[in-house]
Amino acid sequence: MDARGRVGRNVRKLRMARALSQEELAHQADVHQAYLSGVERGKRNASVLVLDRIAKALGVDIDRLFTRDE
Amino acid sequence: MDARGRVGRNVRKLRMARALSQEELAHQADVHQAYLSGVERGKRNASVLVLDRIAKALGVDIDRLFTRDE
Numbered sequence: 001m002d003a004r005g006r007v008g009r010n011v012r013k014l015r016m017a018r019a020l021s022q023e024e025l026a027h028q029a030d031v032h033q034a035y036l037s038g039v040e041r042g043k044r045n046a047s048v049l050v051l052d053r054i055a056k057a058l059g060v061d062i063d064r065l066f067t068r069d070e
Numbered sequence: 071m072d073a074r075g076r077v078g079r080n081v082r083k084l085r086m087a088r089a090l091s092q093e094e095l096a097h098q099a100d101v102h103q104a105y106l107s108g109v110e111r112g113k114r115n116a117s118v119l120v121l122d123r124i125a126k127a128l129g130v131d132i133d134r135l136f137t138r139d140e
Contacts, residue, residue: 003132047115052073062073066123066133 002065005042007051010065012040014058035051073136075112080135082110084128086090098127 001009015025022040024066026033030053038044039054048053055062071079085095092110096103100123108114111122116124118132125132 003118007118013099021113044105045119046087048073049115051118061138062134063136063138066136068131068133 001042004039004045006068007065008040008042008044010067011036011054011058012049014060014064020057020058025054025057049059071112074109074115075125076138077116078110078112080137081106081124081128084130084134085110088128090128095127096125099123 010061013043020028022036023033026036029036029050033038033052034043036054039046051065052062056065058064075094077107084133090098090138092106093103095138096106099106099120105114109116109120121134121135128134
């Protein structure tokens with residue numbers, strides 16, 4: 001799994017732990033739902049600022065999106 | 071400092087600890103030196119894949135680029 005896959009898996013786990021839909025998280029992070037879906041599937045190569053918005057919407061620091069064993 | 075600034079500071083610290091020039095690190099990570107300079111100054115909004123290349127060239131996991139107290 002490359003770094004995108006790791007980030008995507010972490011985002012999905014954190015989102016599900018908060019019982020948020022992709023649509024809800026996408027809205028809170030100000031990204032399109034289809035884009036968020038691509039991030040979660042490891043298909044999108046997101047930037048630092050987009051990931052920081054997603055992290056803030058999840059209530060975590062951005063470093064949590066990069067942890068290896070989340 | 072936003073997340074770009076944190077990443078940039080970490081990249082610069084890790085690069086200097088390895089006694090690498092920006093030119094050397096840029097070459098190893100396959101980015102332009104001017105781009106790397108922008109990343110280090112927190113001006114560039116790098117993507118996951120570019121940061122992963124920079125991390126690998128520094129010999130660290132990408133999560134090290136996001137630590138808060140590096």
